[in-house]
Amino acid sequence: MADRMSIVLFSGTVDKLLAASILATGAAAMDMDVEIFLTTWGIEAFRKGAYKTNTRVSKDFEEYGSVMRELMAAKKAPTWWENLLGAREIGDVHIAACSMTLELFGLTLNDLESVVDEVTGVATFMERAKDSKVTLFI
Amino acid sequence: MSTQVHADQFIDAKGQMCPMPILTLKKAWKDVAVGQIVAIAATDQGAKRDIPTWAEVMGATVLEMTEEQGVLTFYLQKVA
Numbered sequence: 001m002a003d004r005m006s007i008v009l010f011s012g013t014v015d016k017l018l019a020a021s022i023l024a025t026g027a028a029a030m031d032m033d034v035e036i037f038l039t040t041w042g043i044e045a046f047r048k049g050a051y052k053t054n055t056r057v058s059k060d061f062e063e064y065g066s067v068m069r070e071l072m073a074a075k076k077a078p079t080w081w082e083n084l085l086g087a088r089e090i091g092d093v094h095i096a097a098c099s100m101t102l103e104l105f106g107l108t109l110n111d112l113e114s115v116v117d118e119v120t121g122v123a124t125f126m127e128r129a130k131d132s133k134v135t136l137f138i
Numbered sequence: 139m140s141t142q143v144h145a146d147q148f149i150d151a152k153g154q155m156c157p158m159p160i161l162t163l164k165k166a167w168k169d170v171a172v173g174q175i176v177a178i179a180a181t182d183q184g185a186k187r188d189i190p191t192w193a194e195v196m197g198a199t200v201l202e203m204t205e206e207q208g209v210l211t212f213y214l215q216k217v218a
Binding site: 022025026028029030031075076077078083086087089090091 | 153155156157158160161163164165192195196
């Protein structure tokens with residue numbers, strides 16, 4: 001069985017989404033399975049079309065947000081969304097959405113981008129995370 | 139620096155930032171036959187360590203690495 005990396009993706013800001021997407025790509029490139037559990041603001045980032053308009057960055061560094069965007073465009077750095085699609089193309093990247101957050105926000109799987117595979121609760125994530133070689137909360 | 143190694147495929151990953159060089163490499167790798175050699179040129183500062191590490195994990199042999207004006211070129215052979 002392939003090694004696995006599990007990520008709880010709690011954040012919805014592009015700086016943290018970028019970090020998560022790069023880690024997912026790296027793991028997939030090294031033949032690791034990737035399990036991503038979207039919860040809270042992570043759900044918000046995966047609402048249909050949200051990746052096109054999301055420019056939020058972490059509050060602590062929000063004054064650098066526009067500079068970061070300009071640098072990424074100038075240096076043609078792939079966006080977190082492009083990285084994620086790339087990771088799914090090369091590897092087994094499974095994305096689950098937190099049922100509790102969906103309920104809270106009044107959403108269903110249909111409101112999220114099609115890269116999200118299913119809706120699960122915390123138990124399913126734990127079952128998949130417990131044997132992971134790498135587990136992260138982002 | 140010139141090389142004597144003949145590559146069956148050349149990947150130009152110059153200008154690509156992490157994680158694109160290994161993403162590009164992994165995409166290409168599935169169509170590489172055992173015994174074939176892939177050359178990849180990269181300018182990402184992390185590539186010097188990342189590409190040999192990727193090769194080790196994936197069971198590829200680094201036959202040669204050249205460095206010329208900030209461009210690293212690795213010659214990787216698929217062994218399994």
